[in-house]
Amino acid sequence: MCRVLFLFLQCSINFMFYKGHNIVKNQNTDLVLLTPLQMQIVDKAAAKTIPVKQLMENAGWAVTQEILKRYKPCSVLILCGPGNNGGDGYVVARLLAKAGWPVCVGAIGKPKAGSDAEYAARQWCGKTVENLEAYVEKASLVVDAIFGAGLTSNLDCRIADLLRKAKRVIAVDIPSGIDGETGQIKGYAPYAELTVSFFRAKPGHYLLPGREHMGVLVIKDISILTNTIFTIDIKYWLNEPGLWEIPRAEIEDYKYRRGAVSIIGGSQMTGAARLSAHAALNMGAGLVHILPLGNNEIYSNFSACLIVDNDPLEDVIQDKRRKVWVCGPGLSIKEVRRTLPILIAAGKKVIADAGVFQTDQIDMLKGTSIITPHMGEFKRVFGEIIEDKVSAARQAAVKTGAVVVLKGADTLIVAPDGRVAINQHASARLATAGSGDTLTGIIATLLASGMPEWESACAAVWMHGEAGYLCDHSWPNAEMLANNLGKARDNAKIIKKIDN
Numbered sequence: 017m018c019r020v021l022f023l024f025l026q027c028s029i030n031f032m033f034y035k036g037h038n039i040v041k042n043q044n045t046d047l048v049l050l051t052p053l054q055m056q057i058v059d060k061a062a063a064k065t066i067p068v069k070q071l072m073e074n075a076g077w078a079v080t081q082e083i084l085k086r087y088k089p090c091s092v093l094i095l096c097g098p099g100n101n102g103g104d105g106y107v108v109a110r111l112l113a114k115a116g117w118p119v120c121v122g123a124i125g126k127p128k129a130g131s132d133a134e135y136a137a138r139q140w141c142g143k144t145v146e147n148l149e150a151y152v153e154k155a156s157l158v159v160d161a162i163f164g165a166g167l168t169s170n171l172d173c174r175i176a177d178l179l180r181k182a183k184r185v186i187a188v189d190i191p192s193g194i195d196g197e198t199g200q201i202k203g204y205a206p207y208a209e210l211t212v213s214f215f216r217a218k219p220g221h222y223l224l225p226g227r228e229h230m231g232v233l234v235i236k237d238i239s240i241l242t243n244t245i246f247t248i249d250i251k252y253w254l255n256e257p258g259l260w261e262i263p264r265a266e267i268e269d270y271k272y273r274r275g276a277v278s279i280i281g282g283s284q285m286t287g288a289a290r291l292s293a294h295a296a297l298n299m300g301a302g303l304v305h306i307l308p309l310g311n312n313e314i315y316s317n318f319s320a321c322l323i324v325d326n327d328p329l330e331d332v333i334q335d336k337r338r339k340v341w342v343c344g345p346g347l348s349i350k351e352v353r354r355t356l357p358i359l360i361a362a363g364k365k366v367i368a369d370a371g372v373f374q375t376d377q378i379d380m381l382k383g384t385s386i387i388t389p390h391m392g393e394f395k396r397v398f399g400e401i402i403e404d405k406v407s408a409a410r411q412a413a414v415k416t417g418a419v420v421v422l423k424g425a426d427t428l429i430v431a432p433d434g435r436v437a438i439n440q441h442a443s444a445r446l447a448t449a450g451s452g453d454t455l456t457g458i459i460a461t462l463l464a465s466g467m468p469e470w471e472s473a474c475a476a477v478w479m480h481g482e483a484g485y486l487c488d489h490s491w492p493n494a495e496m497l498a499n500n501l502g503k504a505r506d507n508a509k510i511i512k513k514i515d516n
């Protein structure tokens with residue numbers, strides 16, 4: 017109870033604080049992810065009040081505590097690089113040895129004279145070994161303190177070969193070789209079983225393929241003040257409740273206030289629009305319409321809760337209360353061309369999916385509110401990924417003016433202004449036909465309830481994942497996912513703290 021109250025107060029304080037600051041636009045500072053470059057800025061700002069030597073000591077202490085908590089004493093080899101990541105490693109070596117563990121250090125590169133890392137290295141009075149190949153194979157645990165935020169290029173083959181020989185790896189800050197911003201692997205990176213990072217996680221901790229290398233990820237407080245974040249233009253967040261708030265049920269609610277969702281129903285592939293509608297209904301939309309482009313009967317027989325339009329789109333769009341439309345699930349390209357421009361021209365908020373991604377005509381998507389491609393669809397429209405997927409999604413958001421939901425195991429929700437939420441709240445349970453149609457129904461419901469575009473998409477992606485977790489077995493179909501959405505929505509109101 018006290019913990020819940022504390023978290024509530026903490027979020028409220030953060031929220032109040034942010035109101036006066038245009039720099040950070042979102043409420044929950046716990047969910048902020050910092051790029052390595054931003055982390056350097058934070059380090060510099062923090063160093064004005066706490067010397068880097070002390071931060072390094074705190075970082076090394078934090079890693080040591082996690083090791084002591086999780087492992088029984090065993091032989092440890094600490095591989096220390098030339099920078100501050102290595103500096104943290106020397107502190108871990110000293111503290112673990114002090115706790116009575118058999119520790120030796122392997123120095124990979126020499127810290128710069130007069131640097132904080134050199135100071136930490138000088139405090140290490142234990143064994144430093146030369147024949148690293150032999151030691152790395154023998155050690156029960158290898159602590160990877162080679163490179164962290166300062167990694168600039170691919171890992172040297174010799175270092176990669178060394179890390180390959182390690183049986184069990186604990187990474188300081190991030191496994192060496194992972195790009196902290198993109199999660200990409202630079203040459204090679206070990207699979208750690210524990211990664212201890214500091215202050216705030218980085219995008220690379222959650223983006224694939226990097227995420228697979230973290231093992232258990234623990235983010236530790238090392239006495240850097242939260243307000244150091246406020247000087248930075250934050251662009252990345254972890255997608256969890258607290259990043260967004262969903263509307264509560266109010267006593268004065270009526271159906272249009274809860275949200276009206278309208279869906280274009282294809283004439284041939286009718287399942288997709290029906291799944292979208294099923295999701296919107298279960299998500300709590302006030303009313304859900306399907307406008308059939310043919311095959312009316314199948315839609316009319318679908319659910320007593322569903323309203324099927326009889327009038328043509330040109331007439332129906334005159335209804336100003338029906339602001340939010342889903343266009344694409346189950347539609348042929350011909351059907352998309354017949355409907356999407358009308359919706360956009362009428363100023364409707366359109367969630368565009370599936371059928372809209374059949375060509376490379378980016379212009380067709382301009383004026384939509386949210387687009388939800390998976391990687392195959394994304395490439396079909398926007399071309400191959402040249403740098404990394406976050407940059408590509410950002411460019412797509414700018415080109416279309418829409419929020420891009422790039423679906424995958426690490427779904428990205430990217431706003432045209434550059435905000436990126438990374439979702440890790442998902443499982444293989446979502447990998448089933450119709451799962452994407454379900455997601456569009458969830459997004460549409462939240463958008464229709466008055467949430468802004470980016471927040472609607474973020475919350476919907478989280479609840480989609482939650483609906484999967486709520487299934488009582490691992491193999492749900494899309495209808496089963498949708499059946500859990502009411503509960504998923506209730507669960508989204510619980511502000512969860514990230515495990516640290």
Ligand SMILES: NC(=O)C1=CN([C@@H]2O[C@H](COP(=O)(O)OP(=O)(O)OC[C@H]3O[C@@H](n4cnc5c(N)ncnc54)[C@H](OP(=O)(O)O)[C@@H]3O)[C@@H](O)[C@H]2O)[C@@H](O)CC1
Nearest residue numbers: 071072075098099100101163164165166167168169170189
């Ligand atoms: N965040 C926090 O709050 C705190 C963070 N702390 C810790 O600081 C770490 C960041 O430290 P950092 O900036 O010194 O960078 P780090 O990763 O040690 O590497 C830099 C060195 O590696 C070298 N180098 C790079 N790539 C290379 C390559 N491919 N192959 C070969 N060499 C390569 C690079 O060489 P250079 O590019 O300068 O020639 C330079 O010498 C951070 O991860 C965390 O552990 C705590 O101590 C305090 C609080």
Ligand SMILES: [K+]
Nearest residue numbers: 160163190192
């Ligand atoms: K490391």
